[in-house]
Amino acid sequence: MRNSYRAQNIAFFFLFLATLLIVVPVGLIVVIIIQKGLPAINWQFLSDIPRQGMRAGGIFPAIVGTVYLVSGAIIFALPIGLLAAIYLSEYSKDNLLTRLIKLAIVNLAGVPSVVYGLFGLALFVIFFRFGASIISGSLTLGIMILPVIITTSREALESVPYSFREVSLSLGASKWQTIRHIVLPNAMPGILTGTILGLGRAAGETAPILFTAAAFYLPQLPNSVFDQVMALPYHLYVISTQVPNVEEKARYGTAFILLALVLFMNLVAIIIRYKFRKKKKW
Amino acid sequence: MVKFTIKELNIWFGHVHALKQVSMEIRANEILSVIGPSNSGKTTFLRMLNRLNALNQNFRMAGLIKLEQEDIKNIDTELLRKRVGMVFALPLPLPLSIFENVAYGVRMHGTKNKKVLTKKVEESLKEAYLWEEVKDRLNESAFKLSGGQQQRLCIARTLAVEPEVILFDEPCSGLDPISTAKVEDAMVKLKEKYTIVLVTNNVKQAARVGERTAFFLSGELIELDKTDKVFTAPKDKRTDGYIRGKFG
Incomplete structure (x- = not known):
């Protein structure tokens, strides 16, 4: 009796330790970035273009660029990903081919982002002649987050109890009506979770936009989707490694804004998800 | 009048031969009880009448099922399911409000007018003896x-979409005796307007509400006769054994 009690305590200790090991670095990162980055944040930093070779001024073009790129990626990836997920979970038959396709999609989520960057360069920049531009970057980011959106959406759709579908069909509703009115509303929170994950990843990645969209230094806002833009992750890389004598607080300030931007965009999705969950009545 | 005509119906799920050479008629405005041990094919039989079996990928069938004069294969599936409604073994409300649950089918068949819907919901709830209990909380979740x-x-x-036939798949298996009595009362009243097929594991329930009773065993229809006859003087020894609780 006593022995098993001790074993339990030891197990609890290690479980707690593992949790601590995860929480502490994350907490530290947030604390350090806030501590060092907050002093840099002022109106000029947020609204001005970079000046004096990016050593002064603000990061406004990079903020705008990242917002454009991420929005473009979501606009492209969410509808396509959702439709693909609906097809895979509701319409496709369960056979070797569809299982292979599902496996391939899951594995695509693990492909290094620089590979997507190279792919985007070949397809959008060169083949479609979009050049390095917002549209090339958005599409590349969109393709990168598609597997995440498809996989999480599929799981969300499949987690809606089968009995709901049977009931709806037994009342004479068509398959599409069943999906539209019963399955989709109940899968929406899960689908939005996938979108949140994709959004965070799209905002933070440097490699896919490196060849396809991001400008080293561009002290003006884009005029069309075929213009290059600055982007926060790439800008952070540039002022950290490529430009000498940049103030430390500017770097941390940029990181802080990137985090805050992702958090803000997630917050919107989380609020929508909360609204859907509240509507859910089971 | 004959509602359903079933001729030499065979059903397979993959390699499992679930129904074997079943031929029978279901009359209009009767309550037909279907009894039999589990795995006897009675639920498969029921789910054949609204083609719900067809959702299963491995489903195959041979034989003929006619609703009145028409082969059900030739009836549009959505229309067939509107004409042949179903109540499942477990209470399965949709994740909607009480009102929306009843209105769902009507909406799906194209009615948008709020007044018509409200009237239909009230009528249906009254017909199912639920109106008095829920009329003040129609917007609450059905799960409450x-x-x-x-x-x-x-x-x-099911009533709201105005079916001709209602299939009950062990509708009282999860209910207490009082709730069971209420559901049974509702069924007996509904018989006046609808044809009812009741699959049940409860032999006494079959005896209480069914006018005719069909006994299934291992996918075969063993006996089909007036309920009194099946329960007092069954033709087949296996029917007798099941009713007396010797197996199953």
């Missing part, structure tokens, strides 16, 4: 109702 109320809600939901 008790099990017996949920099952009557499911009946109301």
